[in-house]
Amino acid sequence: MAEWKAYLDSNRDKFLAEFIDFLRIPSISTLAQHREDVQAAAAWLVSRMQRAGLENVEILQTDGHPMVYADWLHAENTPTLLLYGHYDVQPADPLELWETPPFDPEVRNSRLYARGASDMKGNVLLMIQACEAHLSTNGRLPVNVKFLIEGEEEIGSPSMPKWLTNNAGKVSCDFAASSDSAQISEKAPTVIVGAKGTCGLQIDVRTAPRDLHSGIGGGIVHNALHVLAQIIASMHDADMHITVDGFYDNVEMPSPEDREMCARMPLHDDLLRATLGVDSLISEPGYKPIESTWFRPTLEVNGMWGGFQGDGVKTIVPCEAHAKITCRLVAGQQPHDIVAKIKSHIERCTPKGVNVTVSVMAGAADPYLIPAGHPALQVADQALRDEMGYTPVHFRMGATVPILGILKQRLGVEVVSLGFAGLSDNIHAPNESVSLTLYHLGPKVYARFLEVLALSTR
Amino acid sequence: MAEWKAYLDSNRDKFLAEFIDFLRIPSISTLAQHREDVQAAAAWLVSRMQRAGLENVEILQTDGHPMVYADWLHAENTPTLLLYGHYDVQPADPLELWETPPFDPEVRNSRLYARGASDMKGNVLLMIQACEAHLSTNGRLPVNVKFLIEGEEEIGSPSMPKWLTNNAGKVSCDFAASSDSAQISEKAPTVIVGAKGTCGLQIDVRTAPRDLHSGIGGGIVHNALHVLAQIIASMHDADMHITVDGFYDNVEMPSPEDREMCARMPLHDDLLRATLGVDSLISEPGYKPIESTWFRPTLEVNGMWGGFQGDGVKTIVPCEAHAKITCRLVAGQQPHDIVAKIKSHIERCTPKGVNVTVSVMAGAADPYLIPAGHPALQVADQALRDEMGYTPVHFRMGATVPILGILKQRLGVEVVSLGFAGLSDNIHAPNESVSLTLYHLGPKVYARFLEVLALSTR
Numbered sequence: 002m003a004e005w006k007a008y009l010d011s012n013r014d015k016f017l018a019e020f021i022d023f024l025r026i027p028s029i030s031t032l033a034q035h036r037e038d039v040q041a042a043a044a045w046l047v048s049r050m051q052r053a054g055l056e057n058v059e060i061l062q063t064d065g066h067p068m069v070y071a072d073w074l075h076a077e078n079t080p081t082l083l084l085y086g087h088y089d090v091q092p093a094d095p096l097e098l099w100e101t102p103p104f105d106p107e108v109r110n111s112r113l114y115a116r117g118a119s120d121m122k123g124n125v126l127l128m129i130q131a132c133e134a135h136l137s138t139n140g141r142l143p144v145n146v147k148f149l150i151e152g153e154e155e156i157g158s159p160s161m162p163k164w165l166t167n168n169a170g171k172v173s174c175d176f177a178a179s180s181d182s183a184q185i186s187e188k189a190p191t192v193i194v195g196a197k198g199t200c201g202l203q204i205d206v207r208t209a210p211r212d213l214h215s216g217i218g219g220g221i222v223h224n225a226l227h228v229l230a231q232i233i234a235s236m237h238d239a240d241m242h243i244t245v246d247g248f249y250d251n252v253e254m255p256s257p258e259d260r261e262m263c264a265r266m267p268l269h270d271d272l273l274r275a276t277l278g279v280d281s282l283i284s285e286p287g288y289k290p291i292e293s294t295w296f297r298p299t300l301e302v303n304g305m306w307g308g309f310q311g312d313g314v315k316t317i318v319p320c321e322a323h324a325k326i327t328c329r330l331v332a333g334q335q336p337h338d339i340v341a342k343i344k345s346h347i348e349r350c351t352p353k354g355v356n357v358t359v360s361v362m363a364g365a366a367d368p369y370l371i372p373a374g375h376p377a378l379q380v381a382d383q384a385l386r387d388e389m390g391y392t393p394v395h396f397r398m399g400a401t402v403p404i405l406g407i408l409k410q411r412l413g414v415e416v417v418s419l420g421f422a423g424l425s426d427n428i429h430a431p432n433e434s435v436s437l438t439l440y441h442l443g444p445k446v447y448a449r450f451l452e453v454l455a456l457s458t459r
Numbered sequence: 460m461a462e463w464k465a466y467l468d469s470n471r472d473k474f475l476a477e478f479i480d481f482l483r484i485p486s487i488s489t490l491a492q493h494r495e496d497v498q499a500a501a502a503w504l505v506s507r508m509q510r511a512g513l514e515n516v517e518i519l520q521t522d523g524h525p526m527v528y529a530d531w532l533h534a535e536n537t538p539t540l541l542l543y544g545h546y547d548v549q550p551a552d553p554l555e556l557w558e559t560p561p562f563d564p565e566v567r568n569s570r571l572y573a574r575g576a577s578d579m580k581g582n583v584l585l586m587i588q589a590c591e592a593h594l595s596t597n598g599r600l601p602v603n604v605k606f607l608i609e610g611e612e613e614i615g616s617p618s619m620p621k622w623l624t625n626n627a628g629k630v631s632c633d634f635a636a637s638s639d640s641a642q643i644s645e646k647a648p649t650v651i652v653g654a655k656g657t658c659g660l661q662i663d664v665r666t667a668p669r670d671l672h673s674g675i676g677g678g679i680v681h682n683a684l685h686v687l688a689q690i691i692a693s694m695h696d697a698d699m700h701i702t703v704d705g706f707y708d709n710v711e712m713p714s715p716e717d718r719e720m721c722a723r724m725p726l727h728d729d730l731l732r733a734t735l736g737v738d739s740l741i742s743e744p745g746y747k748p749i750e751s752t753w754f755r756p757t758l759e760v761n762g763m764w765g766g767f768q769g770d771g772v773k774t775i776v777p778c779e780a781h782a783k784i785t786c787r788l789v790a791g792q793q794p795h796d797i798v799a800k801i802k803s804h805i806e807r808c809t810p811k812g813v814n815v816t817v818s819v820m821a822g823a824a825d826p827y828l829i830p831a832g833h834p835a836l837q838v839a840d841q842a843l844r845d846e847m848g849y850t851p852v853h854f855r856m857g858a859t860v861p862i863l864g865i866l867k868q869r870l871g872v873e874v875v876s877l878g879f880a881g882l883s884d885n886i887h888a889p890n891e892s893v894s895l896t897l898y899h900l901g902p903k904v905y906a907r908f909l910e911v912l913a914l915s916t917r
Contacts, residue, residue, distance in 0.1 A: 197674060199774065201772050201774075208737070209735065209736055209737045210736040210737075211736065213735060214858065215757065215759045215761065215785060215787060216655060216787055216856065216857040216858025216859060217735070217752070217857055217858065218735055219752075219757035219759050219787055219857060220699065220741075220742065220743075220751045220752065220755055220757040220759075220787075220857075221731070221735075221740050221741060221742050221748040221749075221751050221752060222735055222737050222740065222741065223737075223741060224759055224760060226691065226760040226762070226763045226782075227691065227692075227695060227759075227760060229688070229763075230687070230688040230689075230691035230692045230760070230763070231688075231692045233684065233685065233688035233692075234685075234688045234689045234691075234692035234693075235692075237685060241678065273679070277667065277671060277675070277676055277679075277680055278667055278668040278669065279666070279667045279668075279680050279681075279812070280812050281811060281812030282679050282680065283678075283679060283680065283681060283810075283812075284678065284679050285678075290679040293678045293679050294675070294677075294678065294679060297678055299673065299677035299678040301673045301677050301678075301682055301685075301774075301775075301776050302682060302684040302685060302688070302766065302777070303673065303766050303767050303772070303773055303774060303775050303776075303777065304684070304765065304766035304767035304768050304769075304773070304777065305684045305687075305688070305763060305764065305765055305766060305780070306763065306764040306765075306768045307762070307763055307764075308760065308761050308762035308763060308783070309761050309762035309783060310762050310764045310781075311762075313820070313821075314659050314761070314783070314785060314820050314821070314822055315761055315762070315783075316657065316659075316759075316761060316785045316859075317759075317761050318759050318761075319760070319761065319762065322763070323768075324684075325766070325767060325772065325773075327673060327772060327774045329673060329674055329677055329678075352741075353739060354737070354738050354739030354741075362771070362772050363771075363772070364772055398674065399674040399675055399677060399678075400672065400674025400675065401674060401774075
């Protein structure tokens, strides 16, 4: 057995204790009253990284919450790997739904329950533990490593793009690994290879200066809700295909290999239906529902309103109507281009004499897909196979992980998402928890990842 | 000059004073704290009718506010006319927008300002004054008359249908006249010959037990707002034609005479646009906007909502969506039949696996249209022509006057709407007022109406 592996095995109790310690800090980035807790978590990390033997450990101030940086750069002629994570957590309310207090961690049935257990304090720690195992047993790391752990992920990483642009040299690397990621199961080692992008807009329809009596304006003045319904209804055809002109430009058909990988997922339609709580699933012809989630962009109205919403009846022709729309984008699509195309579509659908305003929403994110066959992916695959004993799967998310596109765009590097959360950990919800089996597997996979990476580039 | 006319002219000051007196009573039917005021107004009316020489004057209790009844039935071999009105008024708020207090009537520029001045205490009084003029000068009325003045019109006449059914004999008549009506101008004497009916329903769409993350449910689970938008959009075609199967069954095309009457209205498109505050009007092909209001039924969404309505972004697939719809119906359409047809349409538009509930709203009302050439209409025309000096117009309302359909349905009689409000009197709004010229014209037209009616049936 490798010495680093023995080190990790013999320190399991210590690693569990430090995990609990770290989780006690309520580093909720979105709540102003937890500002000092966020700073305390950053300081805790600095101390932990220093103890691990990492170098140049420092707190990096941003316009918001600080980042924590560390490195070890003495492995000549090997690649430099950027390890990304975040130490901030979501708010814990509603508190009454927690079985045990969110910041008073408790182990039950080989799981650790606390806010941040899955998302993602354990994942931050296990990357540090992996480095510590090498440094303690061998005095060195197999490759060069830089850590960048932010404190604003749960509020959308607002400081990150600017900081990366201004500090690109400091975090220059050959590629990056993010442990803000999950395993499908212990028998399905997982790399997340892609996540969707997102963009959004709000539509505001105005047809008259005020609501009109339906006996006076009815039938002769545009009803803002009719106009909005027509616009919204025009965006999908009967096959659930999005009809916005050019929406699918540059969207590639999945390859047979892509579909094969998708078919390996243990997410059959029955399970999907049960998980979502619905009796029936829909999808574009030619795509199974799970394939839609993996390969196809979406356009969803998230909210729509106008006119009278109270009890009873109010016989008006409403003069205002509103809708919020967000899209999930796949590789090849760009948020600003898609927003422009939706705007054009709306303009074409707007009747003469009706005023429709389209506002672009903040928070757009690029889609991300690591190129198939990228060396980092092969290294991650081997590390997972070696430590978990099964052929890894390459998972594509229907959701958005903005940091992936941001790292790609600002640093020009690819990112493997390799983390040890589970798929049913109640992240962002009461009773968040994580499997301790996965928590203790994580540092082994990361330690092996560094080792394989060094071998692969020798 | 007829003696009754001289009587009316010589009593103008007294009639203005009693109008002001009646308007001082805040008989707001919808506010519990004005219950005694409503009763005071009924008592005031009883006294006024007795002074006029009417007989059997009494207060009729209902489940809600009382009605006031009176009659004079000694004109043998003449028709019996039911005179309808209401003595209750709308609330006066927002009070700060009134130039003078709503229940402290003031004359400015030959108009009387007060809540109820136009809608419709003056119209009630002028029918009584007309009878008083005949009774005082001739000792008798030209025809038999029954008065039924209710106190619940502004809350939808909830007690009226049941009361009429139980007391049909008491108010049996040959036809009815309602003075809850208006004149287009002094040069366009007006009978309102039709009002639209109404019916309404609420649509509730449910697609899943809870809102879903758009990265997880997007594209594979029905979005309740998409389904609702499709349903709403499907109800009109590009020509503003309502596509609900059978919606126009029994709706008659306007005759050339109907269109000619409509064209006589001094409501040109420019004026209509200015009144409604819009730059452009719409209407079904083949119908001018004013013709749409007169002749065509409408289906309007009054309110629609679902999903996230707050600031910012919430990337959900909403599981619920709601819409309120009301129709304005024309002669030949029946509220319950139209609701059933809309329900069927919605069922046909509902995708498999989606739950859509349709609830029928209270407050349906039958459309009303007095048959062209009805004798009462001819009598009203002649009275208007004789007293106002211009050819009368027959106006059709886009709005609903439930009492017309109720009287027709419960008593089996036709109703002429002959009243002396104006079209810009701010009814139901601050600074309600009425033209005193019309107020003093009203009793003359009604007195002449009774006279012509007697002559026409001799």
